[in-house]
Amino acid sequence: MVVMNDGPDAANSLVSPFVSSLAIDGASISVVSEGGRQATIAASNADAVRLDEFQFDLMEGPRWQAIDEARSVLVAELDSPVAQAWPMFASTALSIGVHAVFSFPLRLGAVVVGAIDLYRRAPGALDYDAIETAESLARGTTTAAARLAMLSAGGAEDPSGPPAMRREVHQAVGMIIVQLDVSATDAFARLRAHAFATDRSVRDVAADVVRRNIDFGALSDDPL
Amino acid sequence: MGNESRESKLNAAFVAVADTLTADYDVVDLLHTLVSECTEILDAQAGGLMLAQPGEALQLVASTSERVELVEVMQLSAGAGPCLDCYRIGEAIDVPDIAATTAAWPEFAAIALQHGFRSVHATPLRLRGDVIGTMNLFRTFAGAFPSADADVAQALADVATIGILHERISSQSGLVVSQLQHALDSRILIEQAKGVLAQSASLGMDDAFGVLRRYARSHAITLRAVASGVVDRTIGIDALVA
Numbered sequence: 001m002v003v004m005n006d007g008p009d010a011a012n013s014l015v016s017p018f019v020s021s022l023a024i025d026g027a028s029i030s031v032v033s034e035g036g037r038q039a040t041i042a043a044s045n046a047d048a049v050r051l052d053e054f055q056f057d058l059m060e061g062p063r064w065q066a067i068d069e070a071r072s073v074l075v076a077e078l079d080s081p082v083a084q085a086w087p088m089f090a091s092t093a094l095s096i097g098v099h100a101v102f103s104f105p106l107r108l109g110a111v112v113v114g115a116i117d118l119y120r121r122a123p124g125a126l127d128y129d130a131i132e133t134a135e136s137l138a139r140g141t142t143t144a145a146a147r148l149a150m151l152s153a154g155g156a157e158d159p160s161g162p163p164a165m166r167r168e169v170h171q172a173v174g175m176i177i178v179q180l181d182v183s184a185t186d187a188f189a190r191l192r193a194h195a196f197a198t199d200r201s202v203r204d205v206a207a208d209v210v211r212r213n214i215d216f217g218a219l220s221d222d223p224l
Numbered sequence: 225m226g227n228e229s230r231e232s233k234l235n236a237a238f239v240a241v242a243d244t245l246t247a248d249y250d251v252v253d254l255l256h257t258l259v260s261e262c263t264e265i266l267d268a269q270a271g272g273l274m275l276a277q278p279g280e281a282l283q284l285v286a287s288t289s290e291r292v293e294l295v296e297v298m299q300l301s302a303g304a305g306p307c308l309d310c311y312r313i314g315e316a317i318d319v320p321d322i323a324a325t326t327a328a329w330p331e332f333a334a335i336a337l338q339h340g341f342r343s344v345h346a347t348p349l350r351l352r353g354d355v356i357g358t359m360n361l362f363r364t365f366a367g368a369f370p371s372a373d374a375d376v377a378q379a380l381a382d383v384a385t386i387g388i389l390h391e392r393i394s395s396q397s398g399l400v401v402s403q404l405q406h407a408l409d410s411r412i413l414i415e416q417a418k419g420v421l422a423q424s425a426s427l428g429m430d431d432a433f434g435v436l437r438r439y440a441r442s443h444a445i446t447l448r449a450v451a452s453g454v455v456d457r458t459i460g461i462d463a464l465v466a
Contacts, residue, residue: 107409108409108412109409109412109413109414109415109416109451109455110413110416110452110455110456111416132402136402136405139402139405139406139409140277140405143277143280167284167295167415170412170415170416170419171415171416171418171419171422171429172419173416173419174415174416174417174418174419174420174421174422174423174455175419175420175422175423176419177416177419177420177423177455178419178420178423178424179423184416184455184456210419210422210429
């Protein structure tokens with residue numbers, strides 16, 4: 001688990017609405033880090049943490065697909081041919097008694113910030129209303145998850161503003177897409193990585209990108 | 225302004241807002257039309273419209289200019305200024321003389337005056353008793369916003385918010401919150417697309433927005449669709465900056 005500046009309470013309050021309003025046993029939120037890695041920022045219980053670790057260690061599972069394809073991946077029964085896309089994850093999850101996993105990407109425009117994973121011990125699909133609720137909750141969680149991801153990048157964020165929504169950050173992502181010829185998701189991760197490496201806030205670095213003081217295509221000190 | 229010309233402009237404004245509702249529209253396009261029309265017919269020199277999800281800060285979704293100056297004034301107004309007050313109480317806020325508000329809103333007043341704005345009128349966007357946002361109209365001269373103008377601004381804002389409600393019903397999507405989230409996300413996508421254009425074509429952010437808007441109009445598609453195509457590179461820069 002990554003220790004967040006806001007403390008575990010701020011992060012865990014992000015997963016509680018999912019657990020309280022849906023027929024599930026647990027939830028976790030992970031964010032995409034530089035180099036395509038992922039970090040868990042919140043988990044509702046020990047099983048949720050373990051499921052996160054399985055996907056992380058095995059480098060496979062519905063969350064990877066949700067992030068790669070920027071769409072929801074819903075698995076009503078892991079003990080079925082549907083789950084054969086992730087055979088190691090499916091058998092490991094089943095071994096701790098988890099049968100259903102639902103992954104929703106957290107998107108800021110074209111950027112996939114991370115994903116929220118929901119799991120249930122009993123098999124069974126989420127119904128239409130539950131999917132709507134989960135997707136709406138996921139959208140509502142994105143800003144806060146992005147804020148935590150940006151805080152974890154280091155530097156001091158302006159506590160008065162909502163950094164994830166500052167225009168310069170999104171504009172800088174667009175510019176880095178072109179500078180490095182990468183996806184929006186990778187551009188956002190590189191922006192955060194650079195902020196971390198130079199001990200600055202994401203917003204400060206973004207403002208420099210927009211003012212054309214920093215060109216990621218010309219950087220040699222990038223940690224990647 | 226004569227009554228006849230005012231009435232015809234008003235009619236045109238309602239038609240423009242209503243037109244946005246008939247086609248395959250997006251909330252951002254609708255709100256952009258709303259703030260542009262209100263600014264034009266109500267003798268304002270700049271306007272901006274902000275939305276907020278419950279519990280989150282107000283975000284600028286549409287404005288008559290994308291220049292940093294107006295964006296900054298709007299953001300300050302949402303931090304401590306007429307935008308925030310209007311949103312909190314759900315009533316219109318009229319500020320006939322911004323210079324007289326330096327004690328209440330020092331940052332907002334200083335920057336607004338620095339950019340030449342002397343008065344501002346904030347209109348709430350209300351949906352079934354909930355306040356979902358606020359529209360600010362700025363003038364470069366002092367004076368109270370005439371009550372007839374305030375009524376027009378509120379009426380047009382109401383039509384636009386009904387449009388958000390209408391989209392909600394037609395898409396069966398359940399929650400007004402989803403529409404707000406969608407509008408705010410569209411805005412993020414537009415900012416990312418502005419960045420792509422700014423880097424690819426060496427444009428300023430305001431010009432980049434103009435390019436997106438012209439392309440959307442000439443191809444009769446939503447701003448969100450253009451932005452999405454620019455960011456995932458399915459719409460080439462050559463096609464945009466022709």
